[in-house]
Amino acid sequence: MKRKAQGAIEYLFMIAAALVIILIVVKQLQGKGKSAKDTANQAETEINNTLNQMMGNNTTTT
16 A cells, blocks of 8 residues: 555656646746847837838827
């Protein structure tokens, strides 16, 4: 009986370790998504400002 309990505990530890790894990966991916969104928004603003200046419209948007 003691051997089965040890196997069950090892199994639970493996599941816990896998969940921790998954949570870390998800957290990292969320951070990358936010920084990519900020970069895209900044690029869009710069492109709009450049186009407005080229067309003679000197108003800038923020």
